[in-house]
Amino acid sequence: MVLTNYLLDYKKKTKKSAKMFKVSRKLHVNGVSHNIRFFEPYPFVVKSSKGKSLVDVDNNKYTDYWIGHWSLILGHGPKVVKESLQKQINKSWMYGTVNKQTIELSELISKAVPAAEKIRYVTSGTEATMYAVRLARSVTGRNIIAKIDGGWHGYTSDLLKSVNWPFTESESSGIINEEKIISIPYNNLEESLKILKMHAKDLAGVIVEPVLGGGGCIPATNEYLKGIQEFTQKNNSLFILDEIVTGFRFRYGCIYPTMKLDPDIVTLGKIVGGGMAIGTICGKKEIMEHADTTDKKKSERSYVGGGTFSANPASMTAGFATLNYLKSKKSTYSKINSLGEFARKELTKIFDGKVTVTGRGSMFMTHFLKDGITEVKNASDAALCDSNMLQKYHFKLIAKDGIFFLPGKLGALSEAHKKEDIKKMISASENFIG
Ligand code: PMP
Numbered sequence: 001m002v003l004t005n006y007l008l009d010y011k012k013k014t015k016k017s018a019k020m021f022k023v024s025r026k027l028h029v030n031g032v033s034h035n036i037r038f039f040e041p042y043p044f045v046v047k048s049s050k051g052k053s054l055v056d057v058d059n060n061k062y063t064d065y066w067i068g069h070w071s072l073i074l075g076h077g078p079k080v081v082k083e084s085l086q087k088q089i090n091k092s093w094m095y096g097t098v099n100k101q102t103i104e105l106s107e108l109i110s111k112a113v114p115a116a117e118k119i120r121y122v123t124s125g126t127e128a129t130m131y132a133v134r135l136a137r138s139v140t141g142r143n144i145i146a147k148i149d150g151g152w153h154g155y156t157s158d159l160l161k162s163v164n165w166p167f168t169e170s171e172s173s174g175i176i177n178e179e180k181i182i183s184i185p186y187n188n189l190e191e192s193l194k195i196l197k198m199h200a201k202d203l204a205g206v207i208v209e210p211v212l213g214g215g216g217c218i219p220a221t222n223e224y225l226k227g228i229q230e231f232t233q234k235n236n237s238l239f240i241l242d243e244i245v246t247g248f249r250f251r252y253g254c255i256y257p258t259m260k261l262d263p264d265i266v267t268l269g270k271i272v273g274g275g276m277a278i279g280t281i282c283g284k285k286e287i288m289e290h291a292d293t294t295d296k297k298k299s300e301r302s303y304v305g306g307g308t309f310s311a312n313p314a315s316m317t318a319g320f321a322t323l324n325y326l327k328s329k330k331s332t333y334s335k336i337n338s339l340g341e342f343a344r345k346e347l348t349k350i351f352d353g354k355v356t357v358t359g360r361g362s363m364f365m366t367h368f369l370k371d372g373i374t375e376v377k378n379a380s381d382a383a384l385c386d387s388n389m390l391q392k393y394h395f396k397l398i399a400k401d402g403i404f405f406l407p408g409k410l411g412a413l414s415e416a417h418k419k420e421d422i423k424k425m426i427s428a429s430e431n432f433i434g
Helices: 004-013 015-027 079-091 100-112 125-140 189-198 222-234 285-291 313-328 331-350 379-384 387-401 419-430
Strands: 046-050 053-056 061-064 118-122 144-148 181-184 203-208 238-242 265-269 279-283 355-360 363-368
Touching: 004 015, 004 387, 061 419, 079 313, 100 118, 100 279, 100 313, 118 125, 118 285, 125 144, 125 203, 125 238, 125 265, 125 279, 125 285, 181 189, 189 222, 203 222, 222 238, 279 285, 313 331, 331 355, 331 363, 331 419, 363 379, 363 387, 387 419
Parallel strands: 144 181, 144 203, 203 238, 238 265
Antiparallel strands: 046 053, 053 061, 118 279, 265 279, 355 363
16 A cells, blocks of 8 residues: 555654554554544644644644644644633533533524524534434434435444445444434436435434535535435435534634524534534424423433533533634635635646545645546545545655645645645645655
8 A cells, every 4th residue: 555665754753652552552442533534544743733733742844734623723832722721621621510600602603504593503514414413303203314426524334334435334333223324326306306305204314415525525516415304305314414524614613504404403513612522403493392391201302412512611611712713814714725725726736637636625635546437426426436546646745745634535725825836735745756
């Protein structure tokens, strides 16, 4: 997989990481706490980060395009978030009670996201989508949830199916009732509707990302999302938009209002926590009220949200500081979106017909074309591109150029990135020989 000369360069510069990762392997399964964080021969071990950079234990500095699972839209440790968090931490970082910080964050979210008539917080995106599914089942009294081939909504057992190509094998043992999760092809409305119609009677909801993130950084067409929404409305199923990656990434708010969509439930995470643990279930009042435990019988309601650290004041404060900053400085979006545009254009140019670069705004991903694939419109197209070449390319950037993309994953930009950084990344890409 990894070209020998890049491997030698990497091993030479990451000696302490190699030693520490051996210890990590003894202590943790695969040496990591999230499967995707492992890459061959071993991931470097980070000791600090600032702005656009990560620093490893051997003191190598990397310009970071992974940027905290794409959550750090203002870069690592931005002053505005750090100062707010420091103030909060001086007061306390865990109350375990209703708190002012949560109300302040929710006021911002509910104004920016029309579907957020009611909100519940959790501490990860995985939990948010798990509760969204439970709520959809509870509201409709039905069982089946449809997701996209290649859609990633975290590790919840309710949605851990058809994530990896060819989308037919179980993703994991230990999952029961997999037949209650069905999957449909992204951006192919005709095929998707055919499948949905076959399950219409028991279909509780459809969950979809407006830009397929883990599945290849692929924007949905407006026509596709509108068609799916229309079907759910007619069928009395719920339309769930997972904006955990896309929420507040391209504009202040979600993407869906710009597409004239009207989802029943919207899940948020990542950016709205300002780099601290968060997951958010937002929804229309009449739907979220199914989670109301004050006046409903057990059989009429659904448990949604909660957890020891839900709505902890540290996450709420970091989220508030981030959104408040973005609200007052919307130019952040035009800046990072146009840098993303620049990256896509230049990468397409230098790879001269060998790649297609997908994405939107400040998110982009390079796909090395092969086997007659000329366009990437869904997760199958992405999977049929040359993923070994992409891994090699990203590894070369890490080993030779001090540039970090999590190998095989899309890159995202933050306010800390400058045009100069993109130019460096482009010239480092130019001398990649696959
Ligand atoms: N939904 C989407 C669209 C995601 O990309 C992710 C994680 N990348 C999740 C849900 C799960 O979020 P978390 O990792 O915070 O559990």
